[in-house]
Amino acid sequence: MNGTGALGRYGEELAARLLTEAGMTVLARNWRYGRVGEIDIVAHDGDALVICEVKTRRPGPFGQPLAAITPTKSDRLKHLAECWLQQQGGAPPGGVRIDVVAVLVPRRGAPLVEHVRGVA
Template sequence: MGGDTGRTRTPARTTDPRRALGRYGEDLAARRLIETGMQILQRNWRCRDGEIDIVATDGDALVVCEVKTRRASAYEHPMAAVRAAKTARLRRLAERWLEHHGGPPPGGVRIDVIGVLLPARGAPVVEHVRGVA
């Protein structure tokens, strides 16, 4: 008999509504970046210092993208959630990514923020701000 170890099973990532919402926003953000001619290198890259939602290239520049997704009823616009402390953390994460992937590209590194707002009705609104830090 397989027996029960007594441990509670962790549900799959997609069963958590918050994670599912974030994943949906990241999918929309990745699609927007591709539509603008950028190439996605990695999604949800993790290291001991945190996670980068999307790593992409824009020409010869490396782009680290933070994606924030909110429902329209939320009290704060998604872009407002990215404050100075978050951009500083994204800079550190970009440095870690470069350490693992061969150093900076000729076009340098840029940090972008993509805000996804999901209204109660109608299509999602995707805003892309380039070079926030």
């Protein structure tokens, strides 16, 4: 697997599978809103809307995937969630939650996938 694009797509595929296996319904992947940014995965978890950021890394100098969720990134995800809701006609009864799926892909062996709910 070469390049960050392929690694990122691989991580998003693992994340979508994990969320689906956890009983969520994936509504959209790589949803873009103009120049504001992109939501990796939008899903329903029961009656809640989940905005999910996927962070995929290999072990190395960039550290753990969850460390990439900075306050700035968190604010952007909240803004993107508002944009999604405006386009879709408002919030569902269960509200909105922002989750992160962190994927650590070692050089050998199975990837480690961690789902963290309600990070922002």
